[in-house]
Amino acid sequence: MLGPLLLGRAAIGIYAVVSCAVARRTREIGVRLAFGATSGRVVLQIVRENLRSGTSKNREDAAGQRREALGNLTSASSTAST
Numbered sequence: 002m003l004g005p006l007l008l009g010r011a012a013i014g015i016y017a018v019v020s021c022a023v024a025r026r027t028r029e030i031g032v033r034l035a036f037g038a039t040s041g042r043v044v045l046q047i048v049r050e051n052l053r054s055g056t057s058k059n060r061e062d063a064a065g066q067r068r069e070a071l072g073n074l075t076s077a078s079s080t081a082s083t
Contacts, residue, residue: 019051 033043
């Protein structure tokens, strides 16, 4: 019962992020269409860029969390040995 609600909220969040990105790039999208790009190609590019930035952000977050965890482990082991 909670799953569909959370899935809906996640979809709304993703829509908001993509909508904001498209709104900021309206002129660029217009220029691409004026130079002959198809609307499908422009949509595909936007989706790819949003997926790419999302995965790289997740990797950076995960790397930061690993560094923090390792830092906590090394500081904990050094205090335990004293």
